[in-house]
């Protein structure tokens with residue numbers, strides 16, 4: 001499988017074979033990452049870590065991934081200390097035309113949808129979208145699917161998944177673009193009226209003949225779904241959240257014992273901490289999987305795997 005030079009902008013651009021290949025490579029890096037070892041595969045290569053928006057997990061797991069591959073990392077502490085983020089407001093096209101002379105691969109997060117695609121247009125090196133506005137978060141969705149893939153004995157066909165919270169989150173969009181690559185996927189969504197799945201994505205699922213159903217309460221599906229991916233609804237810390245959108249231990253009482261609860265994190269109250277000690281909690285392992293998965297993406301896009 002040749003992924004050398006590929007950008008990772010949208011999961012619409014990746015087919016089943018490519019996704020499975022990335023997972024296969026990630027499995028090979030799993031032990032390196034979990035034992036906190038390093039290899040020298042990417043020795044001499046540099047990742048430009050360009051985070052114009054806050055991040056804990058995505059940024060640190062991208063940087064850890066490159067360091068564990070034996071490469072180096074450059075970046076700025078925050079957007080405000082780059083010329084793109086200060087009073088110059090340097091353009092994305094100028095910024096990237098410099099950076100592709102410094103680095104071998106770019107990971108970029110930006111608050112504006114389409115920024116990763118714009119960077120890729122001006123860059124000769126691979127651009128990996130680490131989240132662009134409310135558009136997509138493809139590496140997070142791959143990390144989430146990789147977590148499910150491992151949990152289900154390395155298969156995704158036949159998955160029944162509930163997307164819960166805000167369908168306006170970029171990771172939900174990326175999941176809906178990638179999951180249809182697999183067979184007999186059933187997607188349920190549970191969100192507030194103002195955070196329903198965008199029509200464009202619902203139409204995409206329809207065009208792929210994927211089972212998709214909006215539900216009004218978690219009780220409708222809790223006994224037969226295999227995975228809940230939760231995030232949102234979007235709000236600030238301390239803002240009101242309707243009880244029906246809070247996932248807690250009590251609501252999981254009727255769940256399939258093997259139900260896996262995922263959340264890209266951070267959580268701000270929608271996922272109760274009393275779930276952490278249940279057999280369902282998969283979100284910290286999911287966050288850990290960001291390292292081998294991003295090692296695989298970097299290695300594949302650099303043509304090292």
Ligand code: CP
Nearest residue numbers: 055056057058264265
């Ligand atoms: N899941 C996720 O994107 O987390 P960060 O915002 O901390 O990167």
